[in-house]
Amino acid sequence: MEQDWLFGLAGGLLIGLGAALYLLGNGRIMGASGIIGGLVDRSGWSSWAERLVFLAGVFLLPVLLVPTLDRQASTHLTGNWFVVVAAGLLVGVGTRIANGCTSGHGVCGISRLSLRGIVATVLYIVAGGVTLLALRHSLGVI
Amino acid sequence: MRLFLAFLAGGLFGGGLLISGMTDTRKVQGWLDVFGAWDPTLAFVMGGAIIPMAVAWRFTRRGAPLVGGSFPAPPEPVFDRRLIVGSLLFGAGWGLAGLCPGPSIASLSYGGIGGLVFFLAMLAGMAVAPAVGRALGGTRA
Numbered sequence: 001m002e003q004d005w006l007f008g009l010a011g012g013l014l015i016g017l018g019a020a021l022y023l024l025g026n027g028r029i030m031g032a033s034g035i036i037g038g039l040v041d042r043s044g045w046s047s048w049a050e051r052l053v054f055l056a057g058v059f060l061l062p063v064l065l066v067p068t069l070d071r072q073a074s075t076h077l078t079g080n081w082f083v084v085v086a087a088g089l090l091v092g093v094g095t096r097i098a099n100g101c102t103s104g105h106g107v108c109g110i111s112r113l114s115l116r117g118i119v120a121t122v123l124y125i126v127a128g129g130v131t132l133l134a135l136r137h138s139l140g141v142i
Numbered sequence: 143m144r145l146f147l148a149f150l151a152g153g154l155f156g157g158g159l160l161i162s163g164m165t166d167t168r169k170v171q172g173w174l175d176v177f178g179a180w181d182p183t184l185a186f187v188m189g190g191a192i193i194p195m196a197v198a199w200r201f202t203r204r205g206a207p208l209v210g211g212s213f214p215a216p217p218e219p220v221f222d223r224r225l226i227v228g229s230l231l232f233g234a235g236w237g238l239a240g241l242c243p244g245p246s247i248a249s250l251s252y253g254g255i256g257g258l259v260f261f262l263a264m265l266a267g268m269a270v271a272p273a274v275g276r277a278l279g280g281t282r283a
Contacts, residue, residue: 004163004169004181004183005182005183005186006186007161007162007163007183008162008163008164008183008184008185008186008187008190009162009186009187009189009190010161010162010190011157011158011159011160011161011162011163011164011187011190012158012162012186012187012188012189012190012191012192013158013190013191013193013194014154014155014157014158014161014162015154015155015158015159015162015187015190015191016158016190016191016192016193016194016195017154017158017194018150018151018152018153018154018155018158019151019155019191019194019195019198020194020195020197020198021147021150021151021154022147022148022151023195023198023199023202023207023213023214024198024201024202024207024208025144025147025151025207025208025209026144026147026148026151026207026208026209027206027207027209027210027211027212027213027214028207028214029214030151030155032155032242032243032244032247033242033243033268036243036247036264036265036268037268037271040265040268040269041268041269041271041272043272049145050144050145050148051148053145053148053149053152054148054149054151054152054155055152055247056149056152057148057149057150057151057152057153057154057155057156058152058153058155058156058159058244058247058248059156059247059248059250059251060153060156061152061153061154061156061157061160061248062156062157062159062160062165062248062249062251062252063251065157065160065161066160066251066252073160073165073249073252074166074252075165075166075167075240075241075245075249075252075253075254075256075257076166076167076168076240077167077239077240077241077253077254077256077257077260078167078239078256079256081256081259083238083239084239084256084259084260084263085259085260085263086235086238086263087235087236087238087239087241087260087263088235088239088241088246088259088260088261088262088263088264088266088267089235089263089264089266089267090231090232090234090235090238090267091232091235091236091239091241091242091243091246091260091264091267092235092263092264092265092266092267092268092269092271093228093231093267093268093270093271093274094227094228094229094230094231094232094233094234094235094267095228095232095242095243095268096228096267096268096271096272096275097224097227097228097231097271097274097275097278098224098225098226098227098228098229098231098232099224099225099228101232101242101243101244102236102242102243102244103155103242103243103244105229106188107188107191107192107195108195110188110192111191111192111195111196111198111199112195112196112199112216114216114217114219115219115221116217116219116220116221116225119221119225119226119229120225120228120229121229123226123229123230123233124229124230124232124233124236125174125233126233127229127230127231127232127233127234127236127237128174128233128234128236128237129174129175129176129237130234130237131174131233131234131237131238132171132174132175132177132178132237133175133177135237135238136175136178137177137178142238
């Protein structure tokens with residue numbers, strides 16, 4: 001669609017506002033993998049309620065917004081179960097080992113000019129690009 | 143107050159992910175796939191998100207968070223195997239399916255069984271991550 005970049009920019013501003021609110025209000029870095037992972041491995045158990053309520057907001061707002069869209073909301077996720085499971089495992093392990101994902105290292109890290117955030121973001125984008133080059137264009141499996 | 147603000151921040155995040163198109167794996171893979179039909183949307187999303195955050199960081203130089211406590215200190219600039227290997231593994235998974243942690247939760251209500259399976263696999267990956275991280279050594283950030 002022609003206006004995709006406009007929706008991207010508007011949605012991006014909302015994401016940034018959420019991150020700014022979480023930082024200035026609660027003094028926390030809005031990193032999705034850290035907020036989820038801290039519940040999974042119990043390292044963030046002392047703030048479980050704050051984490052759970054944040055994640056409830058992430059889940060619920062789309063539930064409210066989807067009926068107002070003029071198009072069908074879809075993730076267009078691949079139907080290949082092996083790919084879905086492998087991708088989920090890699091995303092889970094990788095983000096927790098690297099201590100951040102697109103929101104933590106990307107949005108929060110780059111905006112404070114954190115070298116760790118910038119290095120991580122470059123690496124995961126390159127890895128994603130190479131994965132698509134190898135598996136989509138060379139082997140044609142995804 | 144803390145919980146209310148957390149819910150509001152999560153809502154802005156989830157709503158922004160939906161509106162921006164970042165829960166659509168075709169748009170994410172379209173951005174990563176520079177050899178296919180390249181889609182620049184993700185750059186606008188990232189740019190849009192960084193603007194309010196860059197301003198917010200300026201306000202953390204003095205004062206304290208609204209609910210009290212202190213602002214997070216800048217991370218030690220450590221570039222160890224954990225950061226590098228972890229980011230590469232994450233990127234590979236991100237490219238494979240086009241989903242990362244935030245969008246996987248934001249899209250749970252409309253992502254079907256596939257989205258749920260991805261989410262559960264991601265939780266499983268997070269559960270084994272501490273052991274994998276210890277095997278890699280380095281600092282626990």
